[in-house]
Amino acid sequence: MPAELIERDAVSRILAAARELFAEHGFDAVSMNAIAEAAGASKANIFHHFKNKDELYLAVLxxxxxxxxxxxxxxxxxxxxxxxxxxxxxxxxxxxxxxxxxxxxxxxxxxxxxxxxxxxxxxxxxxxxxxxxxxxxxxxxxxxxxxxxxxxxxxxxxxxxxxxxxxxxxxxxxxxxxxxxxxxxxxxxxxxxxxxxxxxxxxxxxxxxxxx
Amino acid sequence: MPAELIERDAVSRILAAARELFAEHGFDAVSMNAIAEAAGASKANIFHHFKNKDELYLAVLxxxxxxxxxxxxxxxxxxxxxxxxxxxxxxxxxxxxxxxxxxxxxxxxxxxxxxxxxxxxxxxxxxxxxxxxxxxxxxxxxxxxxxxxxxxxxxxxxxxxxxxxxxxxxxxxxxxxxxxxxxxxxxxxxxxxxxxxxxxxxxxxxxxxxxx
DNA sequence: CAAGACACCAACCGACCGGTCAGTCCATGC
DNA sequence: GCATGGACTGACCGGTCGGTTGGTGTCTTG
Known part of the structure; x- marks a missing residue:
């Protein structure tokens, strides 16, 4: 399934990584850097697609x-x-x-x-x-x-x-x-x-x- | 033993504040600064009584x-x-x-x-x-x-x-x-x-x- | 009283936080 | 050809994090 993860577009990769990390560790314990790394994207790109961390969390939910x-x-x-x-x-x-x-x-x-x-x-x-x-x-x-x-x-x-x-x-x-x-x-x-x-x-x- | 009384006082204040904050917001969302402030003690004093944040959490639990x-x-x-x-x-x-x-x-x-x-x-x-x-x-x-x-x-x-x-x-x-x-x-x-x-x-x- | 143990604290440290910014890349439309 | 604009990035910002340091005041003990 990592192959699938790489193939998808950036937004869904970010959402998937964020969902996994938020579910596993909780909102505060997950950094945007960690999500970016897991999603194979830059942190800045996450902020390009989502206004801030809260909005990303809401989108995941x-x-x-x-x-x-x-x-x-x-x-x-x-x-x-x-x-x-x-x-x-x-x-x-x-x-x-x-x-x-x-x-x-x-x-x-x-x-x-x-x-x-x-x-x-x-x-x-x-x-x-x-x-x-x-x-x-x-x-x-x-x-x-x-x-x-x-x-x-x-x-x-x-x-x-x-x-x-x-x-x-x-x-x-x-x-x-x-x-x-x-x-x-x-x-x-x-x-x-x-x-x-x-x-x-x-x-x-x-x-x-x-x-x- | 007045010394023990004093010690227990500060420690129990720290434990009570930590319990409340950990319960309300979760481990990662609570900073040692916040606990210190809520307990009316200095952050350094918390580290004097508890080796680190994890040990404080364990003590609370x-x-x-x-x-x-x-x-x-x-x-x-x-x-x-x-x-x-x-x-x-x-x-x-x-x-x-x-x-x-x-x-x-x-x-x-x-x-x-x-x-x-x-x-x-x-x-x-x-x-x-x-x-x-x-x-x-x-x-x-x-x-x-x-x-x-x-x-x-x-x-x-x-x-x-x-x-x-x-x-x-x-x-x-x-x-x-x-x-x-x-x-x-x-x-x-x-x-x-x-x-x-x-x-x-x-x-x-x-x-x-x-x-x- | 000197010495040490202990509770306690302000100031500080490097690491990392969420978030910003200037700028690159590239597909599209004229 | 070239302007436009969205996707994307590395470098960076101020601030906060967990944790440390050096030190002060107080009590106990000899």
Whole structure:
């Protein structure tokens, strides 16, 4: 992939290098010199294409979020039962954040710097889109009586996204925990988590989750 | 020993200022000058007490984690049914991370910088202790047949801690989401989340969670 | 009191920071 | 042929970075 990187035009090379470095080390820890070197361009050229460091950061966040949102839009959209859709959404979401590690880290970092800060809107955008899709699926299920009426769809959405994000965030840490045996297997993790959630949100009387 | 008192005074002032600034802005964005000014000491004095910036950061993390771990040790320890203990643990954990915002942010930041980095062990320490306590409670409940045998306690522990952490991390963001009405009320949030989890991990046949 | 240990600080250092500038290169259009 | 203008660069700017130096005042100990 370095060959590809060299072939592309300067702006996209700069954006790619900046995204990688910002995600890995954070905004303040990355110098324009480092980005220039990684992108194979001069520092002055970066300032030619982007007004300043902040604008470069915003551009990185913007393109990354646009890409991410585009993929999220398709999550859980296929046909299938409510449970299948929800299960598939969770699995796809977990896969997505694992496949797009850089973007996920970028947004998590941005969320952490929560002051009157730079790219807040983009974090809200991606987070909100995830949230919206999920709540939509859940509301629909609730209308069809496939999940309890007395639960808050937003609550369930947060649980699903939250456990996925925590899996992403801490997977390297609890890889060494003796109690944890799903650290290397997001599929196992996602299946087990949704098993619990689905059972937890079933309507009170139903017992239709018996499998074998 | 008045000398020790004086020393501890300046050192603790430096540690407090550093903890606040590191938590708010991250390691690289905080200069020793800023810490010195916030602590009411000279920069040279900081270097007198701490070998370098990294050691100061480690010291901050160490004291913060020690304090945090001490409190966690008491979570969910009181008498009560399995469900009560679990519910109380979740509520106490959420309260804890909200009360100790600085430390939580500090550790989350450190988790994000996952390379061959500085304070990894402390993040593992706090995270692991939370995890250990929860898994312990869950294992006990499993032994007594109060939750399904076919679930992984570590999975449930991650779900509880994960949703709490995500609540902490994103509460400012989804405060503006129309779908969310628990943003300002961690108690409501914790109660609703545990309602779902508890129902999801009940043994297959039981129906003892009907509302009174 | 002398000597030393210790807390503390102003001034300073080289390195590097984000950002600027004058100028080169080169494709385009007249 | 030649003017225009965007892409691009090396050299440079003021300022800040983490860290050091040389020293002052204060307390303890003999």
């Amino acid at each position: 913007k393109t990354a979020c646009a890409n991410s949102c585009e993929q999220i839009e398709r999550f859980g959209q296929d046909e299938g039962s409510f449970e299948q859709r929800l299960e598939r959404y969770a699995a796809e979401h977990l896969n997505h954040i694992l496949d797009n590690e850089q973007v996920t880290r970028l947004i998590q970092r941005d969320l952490l710097d929560n002051g009157p800060r730079r790219g807040r809107q983009f974090a809200e955008q991606v987070f909100g889109q995830n949230f919206g899709r999920l709540v939509e699926i859940l509301r629909e299920g609730q209308l069809r009586g496939e999940l309890r009426q007395d639960i808050d769809p937003a609550q369930v959405a947060l649980m699903i996204i939250g456990t996925n994000l925590t899996f992403f965030q801490a997977r390297e840490v609890f890889r060494h925990f003796p109690d944890v045996n799903f650290a290397g297997s997001p599929e196992t993790y996602s299946r087990m988590a949704m098993d619990i959630v689905l059972r937890g949100i079933q309507p009170h009387g139903t017992r239709n989750a018996e499998k074998e | 160490k004291t913060a984690c020690a304090n945090s771990c001490e409190q966690i040790e008491r979570f969910g320890q009181d008498e009560g049914s399995f469900e009560q203990r679990l519910e109380r643990y979740a509520a106490e954990h959420l309260n804890h991370i909200l009360d100790n915002e600085q430390v939580t942010r500090l550790i989350q930041r450190d988790l994000l910088d996952n390379g061959p980095r500085r304070g990894r062990q402390f993040a593992e320490q706090v995270f692991g202790q939370n995890f250990g306590r929860l898994v312990e409670i869950l294992r006990e409940g499993q032994l007594r047949g109060e939750l399904r045998q076919d679930i992984d306690p570590a999975q449930v522990a991650l779900m509880i801690i994960g949703t709490n952490l995500t609540f902490f991390q994103a509460r400012e963001v989804f405060r503006h989401f129309p779908d969310v009405n628990f943003a300002g009320s961690p108690e409501t949030y914790s109660r609703m989340a545990m309602d779902i989890v508890l129902r999801g991990i009940q043994p297959h046949g039981t129906r003892n969670a009907e509302k009174e």
